Amino acid sequence: MKAYRLLTADDTSDFCHKVTEALSKGWELYGDPAYAYDAANGTMRCAQAVTKDADGDYSRDIKLGAL
Template structure:
């Protein structure tokens, strides 16, 4: 089964660490990163989709994706 997550956050080192941690945990980058200005907070925000192939099992929408 292929699972999908979208990581987002302020454009800072914490976001880079979040993506790096996902990669270390077996997730793979999916598509290009996004980058946009948040007019409310007046800060730049980043986003990156990641996917991971896990053993086939029933999908449970209540289960955290990081628990697969």
């Protein structure tokens, strides 16, 4: 099964740590990062898709962050 996650956070080092942690657990970058201005909170937001090959069949009960 190929698993997919979209990591999001404010544009701070916390976002970079979130992506780095996913990469260290075997996730791979998928596409380019995205940035958008969140006018409601007055901050920039980041998003990065990641994928990972995982054993087993897909189920909505899978905790993607635990793969």
